[in-house]
Amino acid sequence: MRHARPIFLVIVLSVVAVGAFGLKIWHDRFQIHRLTLATASASGEYYAFGRALARVISNHHPDIEITVRETQGSLHNLELIEQGSAQLALVQSNSPSRPSTRAVAYLFPETAHVVVSAELGIQRFSDLRTKRIALPPAGSGSYRLFWSIAEHYKMDPETIEFVVKPSDETYAAFRAREVDAFFHVMALGNPRLAELLREQNARLLPIQQVAALQLKLPYLESTQIPMGTYDGASPIPPKDVAAVAVRSVLISSDDVNAGVVYRIVESLYQFRSELVAIYPRAATIVLPESGENLGLPIHPGAQAFYEQDKPHFLVEYAESLAFLLSVFVLIISSLWQFRLWLLGRQKNRADMYNLQLVELIDRIQNSNKSQELIELRQELFEILQKVMVDLDKDRISLESFQSFALPWETAISSLRHKESLLSKIGFSAPN
Template sequence: MDSVLVRKVLGTTDGRQVLRGVLVGVSIAATLVCAGLWLRTRNQVHHITFATGGETGEYYAFGRAIAQVTQKHAPGIQIEVVASAGSAQNMDSVQKSAADLALVQSDTPVQPAVRAVAQLYPEMFHLIARKTANIQTLRDLQGKRIALMPAGSGSYQLFWPLASHYALSDRDLEAVPMSAGAAHTALRAGEVDALFRIIGLGNPSVTELFQDDQLELVEISQLGALQLTQPYLESTVIPQGSYSGSQPIPPTDLPVIAVSALLVANEKVNPDIVKAITSVLYEHRNELIALTPRAANIQSPERSQNLGFPLHPGASAYYRQDTPSFVVRYAEAMGFLLSLSFLTVSSVWQFRQWLIGRQKNRADDYNLEILALIEQLEQAETLSQLQILRQQLFSILRQVVIDLDVDKISPESFQSFTFPWEVAMTTLHHQELVLYQAESGGQSSD
């Protein structure tokens, strides 16, 4: 009965008006809901945690620069930069989702939930020693007291494989982990003999450290052997005068080893957020450089896509945004190839015939040169003239061999060349014999 009643009501004019009103109301409500959701998404603020390094270090400064420029160009992304003990802790924090982004050294073992975003800048091994300690190589650290960065930092973790390569262990030297500031103070005060730190070239705190003329940089070499167990290491140099120009430090280009600073992210971070941050690195680099000069060394997008572990989808989307689909990319070329194929097939034979003719003509030119030389050989009156003609013969032979190698003449044409050349050589030898006998006869008569 109810369904019959409904049909009767809707069948009337008033009923149809009620139905239209209901549909309009539902449409308006749906529109308002969609608009609300769009506005909420547009105005939503994403909070990102960014693990860097010590508050006085380069990683922290670089992270602050990224956060500041990102907030300017993508206000919906709020990045909280947090200090940390270094790369190992940062990698662990991203793996456990305690941090969304992090800066790590390229030697840091990659965790399963961590994805690459970008390769940033090279970090160079700095071994700084007191001149009185007489440290010329890493091996000379035996029996010495050396300041290292805090345990868990990339510098600390990399020092021990490096020392091991030089047959040094913690029993052969006294390693003292401490903060960068404390390490610099201890080195200046003579409380340690040396300091090992991995840092970007031209770091202001290292530049200030070299105001003490009792300190020097020590070469770190043997990269090839080190790469057998640590393939992420790179060869580089600290250029002459990087830390002082008046009395250059180092005094000459100094071979050292480097790793790269990487930006990584947890795999679950929103791809749009990672894409926006990646765009800041490459599209607003000048603004980053104004905040931290290290940004001038950000590596190319090509290098960032070949880091040896998976890219984050957001970074991948940025790097490939200008890459068209296969069909779009090759449709025009494919059409061109189809239209060109018939012409190509029909012209290959003609080209081959032309090439054969050209090779033969070139060989004929050489044969004519040989015939002209044979005539000159027969008319030569002195051995010096024969010597000049001999050089011309061998010069032609040398050019013919070169042309044969680059397919300017064919093997068949080369065979046809050898006959007149042998005739020329026979004529040369005969004429030499005649002139030798003539000269000998003249000398004996004297």
């Protein structure tokens, strides 16, 4: 009795620790993760992609609920992340980083388009200095990109006549000749732009000196708007147009659950075909060789995916596993005590079955009736079935089963011998 109390205390503490761990696992497993994804205008590419991503994630991970939010663009999205009003956001790669933002994934490239009225003889980017130009909202990455490029050509807000308009108003203003040009960053093949270029006497202005621009703006990618992008019959543009592009990047707050981020990144690639079916431009999403080149610190959940670790479980339950380790000694101690008790119980249960076999053997030896032997055979196999179930459920040990097997074989042999004897003297015995 003197040792019973410490053992009992160890067992109680172990049960409490395991229960707490189980509760943590259950909470993490069934918790609904509600995230807000900041995009841009509801008529733009970011919003359309955000809705597609949210739908695919919901289809495969019901515990991740993503609400897509319309915003003013990249800079506004960064502010929302900092404020905690959004946990995910889409931004352009030229957007400034913030302390709490983390990169999650590179998405599709977006090309800078400069559309000008063909009647005005605008040939170079610097010719925009004397024209009226419409720019995207000031909170967008596109707005910031325009002024970064314009600075290279010695242009600033004081030397350009510009207005800030959302995309819908920009197209209307260009059609009404209220502006001479506009600047948009978008994926190639935008259907609204194709319609405008076919309707209006307009052309795409090249952005040249890309190598020089990259010296100050290393995030820029040199690209082209290929001939026929917006119309193949009467080619628009009639020849390749030099341009620059930036990558759209999915970012998150640094406190988003690592396991959730891992599954979001995994879904971008694992369920690519579903995403492309909803948003075709998702086909151009690039899987980086590592997360080192995303332009800002990478989220640990995304890093785990890019490095092809398999710690989805470890990433998600790292804290819980650390807690489990802290109670390991207590659990081992209690399990040892439980093993001793279980071995004793298993032996007692096996002994019970062996006693039943001894009784059956005795009844077999004393039986002279065919029907009684049939019943004894049935009892014998019922005992075997019970023993097999108990072995499967660890109610008896393998050693105990082996000690049971010999008397059972003896019993079945005795039964067959008795059946043979009865058959020889004219009784009908089962085969």
